Amino acid sequence: xxxxxxxxxxLDLNKWEAIVNEKATAYQExxxxxxxxxxxxxxxxxxxxxxxSFPAVKDxxxxxxxxxxxxxxxxxxxxxxxxxxQEVIKELNSDEFLRxxxxxxxxxxxxxxxxxxxxxxxxxxxxxxxxxxxDFTVHPHKRNWRRRVNVLVYLNEGWKPEYKGDxxxxxxxMKECAVKVSPVFNRCVxxxxxxxxxxxxxxxxxxxxxxxxxxxxxxxxxxxxxxPKKRATNYKARPDDGFKRFLIxxxxxAIVFYNWLKGKLGINDxxxxxVLNLFSKKKK
Numbered sequence: 001x002x003x004x005x006x007x008x009x010x011l012d013l014n015k016w017e018a019i020v021n022e023k024a025t026a027y028q029e030x031x032x033x034x035x036x037x038x039x040x041x042x043x044x045x046x047x048x049x050x051x052x053s054f055p056a057v058k059d060x061x062x063x064x065x066x067x068x069x070x071x072x073x074x075x076x077x078x079x080x081x082x083x084x085x086q087e088v089i090k091e092l093n094s095d096e097f098l099r100x101x102x103x104x105x106x107x108x109x110x111x112x113x114x115x116x117x118x119x120x121x122x123x124x125x126x127x128x129x130x131x132x133x134x135d136f137t138v139h140p141h142k143r144n145w146r147r148r149v150n151v152l153v154y155l156n157e158g159w160k161p162e163y164k165g166d167x168x169x170x171x172x173x174m175k176e177c178a179v180k181v182s183p184v185f186n187r188c189v190x191x192x193x194x195x196x197x198x199x200x201x202x203x204x205x206x207x208x209x210x211x212x213x214x215x216x217x218x219x220x221x222x223x224x225x226x227x228p229k230k231r232a233t234n235y236k237a238r239p240d241d242g243f244k245r246f247l248i249x250x251x252x253x254a255i256v257f258y259n260w261l262k263g264k265l266g267i268n269d270x271x272x273x274x275v276l277n278l279f280s281k282k283k284k
Contacts, residue, residue, distance in 0.1 A: 010046040010091045013100065020104045027190070028106050032171045032178040032198075035191035036104070041153055046088065047186040051155040053082040054214050057123055068251035069131040069235045071204075074217075076120030085121065085216065092151060092218050101220065105192055107148050110220045113139065117219070124165065124205055124213040131235050131248060132170055132200040135193045135219075138230040145221040146228040151190050153216040154183040165205040165213045170198040174236050183213055193219075195229075198236055232256045 019038070027036040042050065055062075061080035062073045078086060091097060093112035102110050113119070117140060124130075139145035152167070159165070159182065167189060169179040181189050191197065205213055235252040237245030 008045060009043050010088055011042055011097070013096050017100050017103075020100050024104050024106070027104050032169055033192055033194070033196075034105060035169060035179070035189065037181050038188045038190070040186055041188035042088065042186055044186070047153075047155065050085050050088050050153075050216070051157060051185070051214065053084050054121070054123075054155060055080075055082060057125060057212065062123075067254070068247050069133070069255070071128040072122060072124045072130055074118070074120060074122050076116035076118070078114075078116065078120075081121060088153075088216065089116075089120075089218065092153075092216075098220070101149060101151070101190070104190065105149055107192070107222065109222050110149060111145065111223060113145075113219055113221060115141070117141070119217040119219045122215045122217045124201075126207050126209055126211070127204045128213070129202055129204045130200045131202050132168065132174070132198050132238060133233050133235045134196055134198050136231065136233045137195060138228055139221055142221070142223075143227050143230075144224050146224050147193055147219055148222050149190065149220040150193050151188065151216075151218045151220070154187045154189075155185060155214045155216070156183050156211075157185040159184050159207070159213075163205055163207040163211075163213075164203055165201055165207065167201055168199060170236075170238075172196040172198065174198055175239065177238075183215065195231065195234075202238065 016038075023036060028034050030036065041047070055075065057073045059080075061077045062075050065072050065074060075081060078089070081089070093114070098110050098112060102108055118136070135147055135150070137147055139147065161182065166180040166182050168177045169181075169191070170177050181187070191199070201213075207213065232255050233252075235248050235255070237248045241248065
């Protein structure tokens with residue numbers, strides 16, 4: 001797929017297929033669970049244009065996830081996402097990219113999610129965070145769709161180590177952080193997501209007030225013959241979290257209840273965003 005007005009490639013699929021042929025084994029055998037990080041993911045012009053067109057948190061359509069276990073913002077309405085970023089997402093949801101992603105991960109039959117449930121664009125302001133967790137396991141509105149892979153493309157030019165905001169990958173027993181990945185410009189992180197692939201950015205980011213941590217977040221599924229075990233996002237305390245672990249647990253239980261309502265009533269994250277913002281004193 002190419003951009004219509006310039007006929008330039010957004011993603012060089014031939015280049016990435018060659019990389020995948022070389023890196024698939026390392027990905028599938030990685031610790032603490034299958035993952036890989038890849039630099040200069042999009043073609044440079046495309047990454048620059050995507051970053052330049054990234055909408056502000058105050059623009060319409062953003063969902064504000066503000067509760068004890070996270071403080072971030074998401075935009076998953078395709079018609080409100082800027083047109084060029086829509087093209088990037090379409091490329092990453094294309095049959096050609098899915099074929100390469102299956103080769104990398106070893107998971108056949110990957111499906112893109114046109115509803116961008118929980119994904120799309122993510123943005124975190126200074127002070128924002130996302131506690132360590134394993135992702136929800138089943139698509140909220142497609143009972144036989146098992147969540148399998150996350151693709152995160154970072155669009156943060158000039159990101160410095162002191163800003164924090166690293167993606168942390170924790171061991172399956174939650175005893176230690178095994179990997180930290182800085183969200184630098186045009187870096188892509190891909191990882192398998194299952195019941196104990198724990199990850200997050202638990203410490204509040206310290207970027208300047210006029211900056212945000214930006215990413216394109218896309219999730220991929222497989223359609224199972226039998227409905228897989230369904231579980232909400234599972235937040236976990238770190239070993240040194242102390243009394244905080246009790247609050248993490250209570251908030252997790254609220255998320256479990258919300259996830260149940262979401263499936264039963266067919267509601268979406270717009271609803272929870274509005275409810276959560278009733279409890280937030282900060283104007284969005």
